[in-house]
Amino acid sequence: MIDVTDPAFWPDFLEVLGKGTLETLWMTSVAMLITIVIGLPLGILLVGTEEGGFLGASTRRGRILNQVLGFIVNLGRSVPFIVLMIALIPFTRWLVGSFIGTGPAIVPLTVVAIPFFARVVEIAVKEVDAGLFETADSLGATRWQLVRRVVLPQALPSIVLGVATTATSIINFSAMVGVVGGGGLGNVALTYGLHRYSWAHIIAVIVILFVLVQLIQWGCNALARRLDRSRGRSRALPAHRPPDPAAV
Amino acid sequence: MITIDHVSRSYGDVRALDDVSIQVGRGEIFGVVGQSGAGKSTLLRLVNAIERPDSGSVVVDDVELSALQGRELRAARHRIGMVFQHFNLVGNRTAAQNVEFALEAVGRTRGDRKREARDMLDLVGLAHRADAYPSELSGGQRQRVGIARALASKPDVLLSDEATSALDPETTRQILALVQRLSADLGLTVLLITHEMEVVKQICDGAALLESGRVVEQGPLLDLVNTPGSRLAHDLFPLGEAPDLPGFGILDLTFAGGEAERPTIALLARDLGLDVSILGATIETIGGQQAGRTRLAIPGGGEATAQAVTFLAERGVRAEAVSSR
Structure with a gap:
């Protein structure tokens, strides 16, 4: 049983939580980073290779690519995380040499986050006005120029919001990897909360996770607002604007 | 400059274009008018090969576009700018960045892009708003950015897809004046589609309906005005529905070129002794010449009307009897 009046309790409490928080942050950020690197192009490819998509998907190659990508993404999304985690053990062991610990936990976290994020990107890219694709064509732009200068800037605010959602999911799942010795706050809740009945630890874990998620959401919201110029920022507007009914 | 030769294009069962042939000379401003769904959009998009014809050919500056692919197609499109009804600016990029995109497509270096984009914005009178986002610009300013972007690659041809249809009349006039000035200064050939006759009247040298x-009629604007029964002439100079006046013959006179300045109607009244009433009139300057139409009521019925038509014809004024029979 725990005893909060024990002088040894608090230093240990803080150390455990501090370590757990850092581990969670580490796992989440690395997994998020890899997810963006792989998921972003994947999402753009998913939309671009659709029937009539901006990457010229009327070709056979495009159609096949689209179907393969769609299949992988749906497969990744339909398997429950706990099952995926176990199923990935051989792969993780092959890739990083072990499946226990914070580092190896990043593997299943990334694998589960990529399809999720790819769908997020897909939705964001679909919101880009199709007229802009035609415009880029009329300017004789390459596909890469179109993606880099039109699709990305326009989809970025939504993608950033999607990063918040995805990071939150990764944090949730990272708690679950604690079950298989993945470390992080989930492991703290498991070893101290469940095995040693420490409510103090459970509550602290909940509070820390809540604050983390809140900070991520807040940060991403602010960034997305900065990136989105489509609604205009009243502060940036000149005080006198010529009346123009067409400017609505 | 632009030769559209016997082009047809269908979407499923719908024939969007049916054996269309149009020629636009170098430096000319040519307008294609028609109702929505008439095929204007498709026609315009054939010229930069965003649409492909089922049959026929599209040649711009001696280059057959319908045959091009990939790199060659992109190079050809650098010679053809396009502006859009809804401007199609990238909302999260500044006016300058939108123009720079066109220059990047042409392969300019980063430094050149910045400088040339400023120059282009200066050309359309928007240099002071280079760092503004589209949402901070008025409709007219947005279209100026669109024009700067379309012309950044120094094209020979400008395609305009209802470029002024989302603008108010005053802004429309300003944008058209800008296009006209640029066409003259840069030797730009302009093909525009519109449903507004005002646009044709203000800047076009030639037009097609x-x-x-299907092309119902086409030609230089002054020729069209002089063509008996021309629908475009009727639309350019609307006189409204013919009234039903018993005992009167109704005549629509079309003036073009020099006749507009001569006192033809006064002569008609005096020489034939007819108490002519003017029911309506419209005069415009087209291609630097006066042109217009006048509707007269001639008392005395068929015989007097026929006499008047002959009298006018002898003096080079075309008159059509609009029946009030």
Whole structure:
């Protein structure tokens, strides 16, 4: 049983939580980073290779690519995380040499986050006005120029919001990897909360996770607002604007 | 400069374009008018090969576009700018960045892009708003950015897809004046589609009327005005419905070129002794010449009307009897 009046309790409490928080942050950020690197192009490819998509998907190659990508993404999304985690053990062991610990936990976290994020990107890219694709064509732009200068800037605010959602999911799942010795706050809740009945630890874990998620959401919201110029920022507007009914 | 030769294009069962042939000379401003769904959009998009014809050919500056692919197609499109009804600016990029995109497509270096984009914005009178986002610009300013972007690659041809249809009349006039000035200064050939006759009247040298995918009539504007029964002339100079006046013959006179300045109607009244009433009139300057139409009521019925038509014809004024029979 725990005893909060024990002088040894608090230093240990803080150390455990501090370590757990850092581990969670580490796992989440690395997994998020890899997810963006792989998921972003994947999402753009998913939309671009659709029937009539901006990457010229009327070709056979495009159609096949689209179907393969769609299949992988749906497969990744339909398997429950706990099952995926176990199923990935051989792969993780092959890739990083072990499946226990914070580092190896990043593997299943990334694998589960990529399809999720790819769908997020897909939705964001679909919101880009199709007229802009035609415009880029009329300017004789390459596909890469179109993606880099039109699709990305326009989809970025939504993608950033999607990063918040995805990071939150990764944090949730990272708690679950604690079950298989993945470390992080989930492991703290498991070893101290469940095995040693420490409510103090459970509550602290909940509070820390809540604050983390809140900070991520807040940060991403602010960034997305900065990136989105489509609604205009009243502060940036000149005080006198010529009346123009067409400017609505 | 632009030769559209016997082009047809269908979407499923719908014939968007049916054996359309149009020629636009170098430096000319040519307008294609028609109702929505007449095939104007498709026609315009053939010229930069965003649409492909089922049959026929599209040649711009001696280059057959319908045959091009990939790199060659992109290079050809650098010679053809396009502006859009809804401007199609990238909302999260500044005016300058939108123009720079066109220059990047042409392969300019980063430094050149920045400088040339400023120059282009200066050309359309928007240098002071280079760092503004589209949402901070008025409709007219947005279209100026669109024009700067379309012309950044120094094209020979400008395609305009209802470029002024989302603008108010005053802004429309300003944008058209800008296009006209640029066409003259840069030797730009302009092909525009519109449903507004005002646009044709203000800047076009020639026009074609498109109806259900077919060219109903086309030619230089002054010739059209002089063509008996021309629908475009009627639309350019609307006189409204012919009134029903018993005992009167109704005549629509078309003036073009020099006749507009001569006192033809006064002569008609005096020489034939007819108490002519003017029911309506419209005069415009087209291609630097006066042109217009006048509707007269001639008392005395068929015989007097026929006499008047002959009298006018002898003096080079075309008159049509609009029946009030």
